[in-house]
Amino acid sequence: MTWLHTLTLGDARVTSLTDGQFRLDGGAMFGVVPKALWANLTAPDEDNRIPLRINPLLIQLGGQNVLVETGMWDRGGEKFDAMYAVERDETLFTGLRAVGLTPNDIHLVINTHLHFDHCGRNTDALGQPTFPNARYVVQRQELEDALSPHDRNRASYIPDTFMPIHEAGLFEVVDGETELLPGLSVVPLPGHNLGQQGVVLQSGGRMLVACADLMPTLVHAPYAYNMGYDLYPVTNLEVRKRYFPAWAEAGAIIAPPHDPHAPFGRFESAKRGYTAVPVFGEQ
Numbered sequence: 001m002t003w004l005h006t007l008t009l010g011d012a013r014v015t016s017l018t019d020g021q022f023r024l025d026g027g028a029m030f031g032v033v034p035k036a037l038w039a040n041l042t043a044p045d046e047d048n049r050i051p052l053r054i055n056p057l058l059i060q061l062g063g064q065n066v067l068v069e070t071g072m073w074d075r076g077g078e079k080f081d082a083m084y085a086v087e088r089d090e091t092l093f094t095g096l097r098a099v100g101l102t103p104n105d106i107h108l109v110i111n112t113h114l115h116f117d118h119c120g121r122n123t124d125a126l127g128q129p130t131f132p133n134a135r136y137v138v139q140r141q142e143l144e145d146a147l148s149p150h151d152r153n154r155a156s157y158i159p160d161t162f163m164p165i166h167e168a169g170l171f172e173v174v175d176g177e178t179e180l181l182p183g184l185s186v187v188p189l190p191g192h193n194l195g196q197q198g199v200v201l202q203s204g205g206r207m208l209v210a211c212a213d214l215m216p217t218l219v220h221a222p223y224a225y226n227m228g229y230d231l232y233p234v235t236n237l238e239v240r241k242r243y244f245p246a247w248a249e250a251g252a253i254i255a256p257p258h259d260p261h262a263p264f265g266r267f268e269s270a271k272r273g274y275t276a277v278p279v280f281g282e283q
């Protein structure tokens with residue numbers, strides 16, 4: 001294993017796992033930011049795609065194993081894998097095994113949202129829940145949107161990743177900010193879509209935030225670095241301006257879901273807003 005990075009916050013252990021690498025169009029990943037700027041931060045390949053990773057998070061506290069995000073859809077076949085240049089050099093399962101866990105040991109799954117690169121392994125090859133002993137936490141808004149998509153968001157939702165969970169009654173549907181365990185809460189982060197949620201861990205006087213696609217990689221820290229994929233860019237900007245200063249002030253560790261190089265980061269003040277510097281845990 002080369003990716004596993006672990007941090008200890010008070011009684012909690014947080015491990016960044018990976019479900020492999022993929023690539024997306026650099027222009028789509030940086031919205032209205034000119035290529036002349038973003039290409040200096042992350043070099044595109046010959047097809048203008050930039051390298052990304054899928055980085056689920058394992059949070060262990062109070063005897064509970066909590067998995068934030070379940071990785072990349074893996075039943076799309078060769079065409080799907082080629083389109084997104086998926087490389088499963090390591091997987092969610094090799095990572096769990098490396099820390100001595102099996103899918104049966106997961107008590108709680110948090111789906112930040114139901115896009116296929118965030119909840120791809122909610123179900124297994126047989127279409128059954130991958131984590132049979134877990135409740136899967138999702139925002140009501142997100143489940144509703146996934147169940148009745150429109151033309152602009154339909155491609156992001158693959159019913160096989162969430163319908164079996166829905167039909168088995170394993171979703172724990174929450175509305176707004178909700179404490180799941182002492183010190184562990186979900187908080188709505190709309191903008192990328194309406195029903196996205198982040199995860200806030202507070203333990204031993206420290207804070208860690210799994211920020212989902214509010215900030216997909218560390219280079220997306222400046223306020224204006226929204227994605228072309230964001231359905232509500234102005235809302236996204238407002239949510240960033242509300243939370244980034246609070247997280248910076250708290251010295252929070254941020255876990256972005258798609259950074260190709262670093263599992264965690266921390267905000268530093270910049271001319272207009274913030275940049276984010278990498279933080280690496282123990283390996």
Ligand SMILES: [Zn+2]
Nearest residue numbers: 115117118213
């Ligand atoms: Zn994503």
